[in-house]
Amino acid sequence: xxxxxxxxxxxxxxxxxxxxxxxxxxxxxxxxxxxxxxxxxxxxxxxxxxxxxxxxxxxxxxxxxxxxxxxxxxxxxxxxxxxxxxxxxxxxxxxxxxxxxxxxxxxxxxxxxxxxxxxxxxxxxxxxxxxxxxxxxxxxxxxxxxxxxxxxxxxxxxxxxxxxxxxxxxxxxxxxxxxxxxxxxxxxxxxxxxxxxxxxxxxxxxxxxxxxxxxxxxxxxxxxxxxxxxxxxxxxxxxxxxxxxxxxxxxxxxxxxxxxxxxxxxxxxxxxxx
Amino acid sequence: xxxxxxxxxxxxxxxxxxxxxxxxxxxxxxxxxxxxxxxxxxxxxxxxxxxxxxxxxxxxxxxxxxxxxxxxxxxxxxxxxxxxxxxxxxxxxxxxxxxxxxxxxxxxxxxxxxxxxxxxxxxxxxxxxxxxxxxxxxxxxxxxxxxxxxxxxxxxxxxxxxxxxxxxxxxxxxxxxxxxxxxxxxxxxxxxxxxxxxxxxxxxxxxxxxxxxxxxxxxxxxxxxxxxxxxxxxxxxxxxxxxxxxxxxxxxxxxxxxxxxxxxxxxxxxxxxxxxxxxxxxxxxxxxxxxxxxxxxxxxxxxx
Numbered sequence: 001x002x003x004x005x006x007x008x009x010x011x012x013x014x015x016x017x018x019x020x021x022x023x024x025x026x027x028x029x030x031x032x033x034x035x036x037x038x039x040x041x042x043x044x045x046x047x048x049x050x051x052x053x054x055x056x057x058x059x060x061x062x063x064x065x066x067x068x069x070x071x072x073x074x075x076x077x078x079x080x081x082x083x084x085x086x087x088x089x090x091x092x093x094x095x096x097x098x099x100x101x102x103x104x105x106x107x108x109x110x111x112x113x114x115x116x117x118x119x120x121x122x123x124x125x126x127x128x129x130x131x132x133x134x135x136x137x138x139x140x141x142x143x144x145x146x147x148x149x150x151x152x153x154x155x156x157x158x159x160x161x162x163x164x165x166x167x168x169x170x171x172x173x174x175x176x177x178x179x180x181x182x183x184x185x186x187x188x189x190x191x192x193x194x195x196x197x198x199x200x201x202x203x204x205x206x207x208x209x210x211x212x213x214x215x216x217x218x219x220x221x222x223x224x225x226x227x228x229x230x231x232x233x234x235x236x237x238x239x240x241x242x243x244x245x246x247x248x249x250x251x252x253x254x255x256x257x258x259x260x261x262x263x264x265x266x267x268x269x270x271x272x273x274x
Numbered sequence: 275x276x277x278x279x280x281x282x283x284x285x286x287x288x289x290x291x292x293x294x295x296x297x298x299x300x301x302x303x304x305x306x307x308x309x310x311x312x313x314x315x316x317x318x319x320x321x322x323x324x325x326x327x328x329x330x331x332x333x334x335x336x337x338x339x340x341x342x343x344x345x346x347x348x349x350x351x352x353x354x355x356x357x358x359x360x361x362x363x364x365x366x367x368x369x370x371x372x373x374x375x376x377x378x379x380x381x382x383x384x385x386x387x388x389x390x391x392x393x394x395x396x397x398x399x400x401x402x403x404x405x406x407x408x409x410x411x412x413x414x415x416x417x418x419x420x421x422x423x424x425x426x427x428x429x430x431x432x433x434x435x436x437x438x439x440x441x442x443x444x445x446x447x448x449x450x451x452x453x454x455x456x457x458x459x460x461x462x463x464x465x466x467x468x469x470x471x472x473x474x475x476x477x478x479x480x481x482x483x484x485x486x487x488x489x490x491x492x493x494x495x496x497x498x499x500x501x502x503x504x505x506x507x508x509x510x511x512x513x514x515x516x517x518x519x520x521x522x523x524x525x526x527x528x529x530x531x532x533x534x535x536x537x538x539x540x541x542x543x544x545x546x547x548x549x550x551x552x553x554x555x556x557x558x559x560x561x562x563x564x565x566x567x568x569x570x571x572x573x574x575x576x577x578x
Contacts, residue, residue, distance in 0.1 A: 022567050023510075027500035028396065029469045029546075107392035109465020109520075112544070116469070117503070126395035 007043040012094045034117035046085035054086035056225035065132040065174045068139045074184025097139040132172040140165045151190050163242045171235030175228035180256030183221035224256045276300045278337035281344030283309040285446020289479035302335045323363040332370040339378045342367045348412035348536045349453050357415040364419040378433040380485050381423035385440045390545040397550040400493040410538030435485045440497040443573045444475025457531045460508045464517040469501035469546040474564035481560050490557035495549035498562030510570035
C-alpha cells in the first residue's frame with residue numbers, strides 16, 4: 001500500500017534507531033509492524049491530503065534527547081500526527097517523535113494498543129523523563145487539551161503554557177526545539193466544543209464545525225521548526241524563574257507562527273500577482 | 275550456608291533448591307505438597323508453615339538464610355484461606371527467622387504488587403506504592419505480605435531482601451502467566467494488548483540464588499528481557515489469541531477452553547505491569563541468559 005503511495009515506509013522504519021529486539025519491538029512496546037501501518041496512514045495524509053510543508057528541519061538534532069515544543073492547532077490531534085510524520089518522512093535519518101498522549105487514549109480500546117505500539121505513551125512525567133534518559137525525541141504541547149479546544153477565531157493565539165516541560169528540560173538537560181504549527185485551525189474550523197457528547201464517548205470533547213462533523217478539510221499545513229533553545233538549571237527552581245523561561249519559549253513559538261503566516265501571505269501575494 | 279526454602283516444592287522453588295545444592299549449600303525445605311524425585315540431599319519437611327511443626331524445623335535446622343516462596347495467588351487458592359496462608363505464613367517465616375537466628379530472609383514476591391491501570395507509568399520503581407488495588411481486591415493479601423516483609427527492613431535484626439519478581443515461564447508450567455497459557459486458546463480483551471514482562475524459570479531461579487548469596491538489603495524488582503505484547507507471547511508459545519469484547523470475556527473466563535481468572539485480573543489483560551529492575555542488577559550483578567524469544571520457544575516446545 002505504502003509503495004503505491006510512493007512512501008518509503010519500510011526503509012524509514014528500518015532506519016529508526018530504537019533498540020528493537022529480534023521480534024521488532026523496543027523496550028517501550030513500540031513495534032515495527034505497527035509503525036509501518038501507522039506511518040503509511042499518516043504519510044498519505046502528510047504528503048497528499050494536507051500536503052504539509054516542514055521548514056527548519058536542520059534544527060532537529062539527528063540523535064540524542066530533545067523536546068519538540070509547539071502550539072496546538074486544530075481540534076483533534078492532526079498537529080501532533082503531522083509533526084510525527086515530518087520527523088519520519090522529512091528528517092534524514094528519520095526519527096520517531098514520541099508524544100505525551102492524553103490519558104483517555106490509553107484507557108479506550110484500540111487506541112490503547114495503537115498508542116503503545118507507536119510509542120505515544122500516556123503523558124506522565126515519569127514517561128517523559130525516562131524517554132529523554134533513553135535519548136528519545138519527545139513531542140510536547142504545553143497548552144495541553146486547552147490548546148486543542150481553541151475555536152476557529154482563536155486559531156493563531158496561544159493559551160497559557162504549562163511549566164512541567166521546562167522543569168523536565170532543565171532536569172534532564174534536554175534541548176528544546178520550538179515549532180510553530182499553521183493551518184490546523186482552518187482544517188478543523190471549530191465553532192463549538194461539545195463537552196457533554198465527548199463525556200458520553202469517553203473523550204474530553206467533540207469539536208463541532210460548520211459542517212457538523214469534525215473531519216479535517218484538506219487545507220495546506222505548515223510546521224516551522226526553530227533553533228534549539230538551551231536552558232541551564234536543575235528543574236527545582238522557583239516558579240518565577242521557570243515562568244520566565246517558559247515565556248521565552250512561548251515568545252519564540254509565537255514568532256515562528258507570525259513569521260510563517262507572513263511568509264505564507266507573501267507567497268500568496270506573489271502567486272496572485274503572476 | 276544453611277538455607278531453608280519455604281514452599282520448596284513449587285516449580286520455581288525446585289529449581290532454586292537444585293541451584294543452591296549445586297553451589298554447595300546445605301538446604302532444607304518446608305512444603306505441604308510432595309516432591310517425588312526430590313534431591314536426596316534436600317531435607318524436605320511436609321508441614322504447614324503456620325503450625326508448630328514448622329517452627330521445629332527452624333529450631334532444629336537453624337538456617338543462616340530463609341527463602342520465602344510459600345505465598346500463593348488467587349489462581350491457586352481462593353478467599354480467606356489464601357489470605358491466612360499469605361499473611362500468616364509470611365509472619366511465621368519472619369518471626370521464626372528472627373527467633374532462631376537467621377541472618378538473612380529473602381521474600382519472593384510479585385511484580386503485580388504495582389497494579390495495572392490506564393494512567394500508570396511503565397517501568398515501576400521500588401519506591402512506588404501499590405496502586406489500583408480497588409480494581410483487583412484478590413491481590414490485596416499478596417500486597418499486604420509484601421509490605422509486611424518490607425517492615426522488617428527496619429524492624430528485623432537480619433538482612434531482608436524483598437524481591438518483586440516478574441512473571442516466569444518454564445518447564446514447571448506454574449505461575450500466573452503459565453496458567454494463563456494453559457489452554458490452546460488464550461483471551462485478549464478486544465482492543466487491548468498490554469506488555470507483559472517475563473523471565474525464563476532458570477533465570478528467575480538464578481536471580482533468587484544470587485539474592486541469597488549477595489545478600490542485598492532492600493526491595494528489588496527482578497526482571498530480565500524487555501516486555502512483549504501479550505498477543506506476541508500467546509502466538510510465540512503456539513497458542514491462539516482470541517480477542518473478545520470485555521463484557522463478553524467476563525462471561526467466558528473459565529469456560530470453553532479459556533483460562534479461569536479472577537474478575538480483577540481483566541485489568542491486567544488491558545494494561546501492563548512492567549518494572550525497572552536496574553537496582554537489582556546493580557546490587558547483585560544479575561544478567562539473564564535466556565532471552566524473550568528463546569523463553570517463548572522453549573515454552574512452546576513443552577506443548578500444551
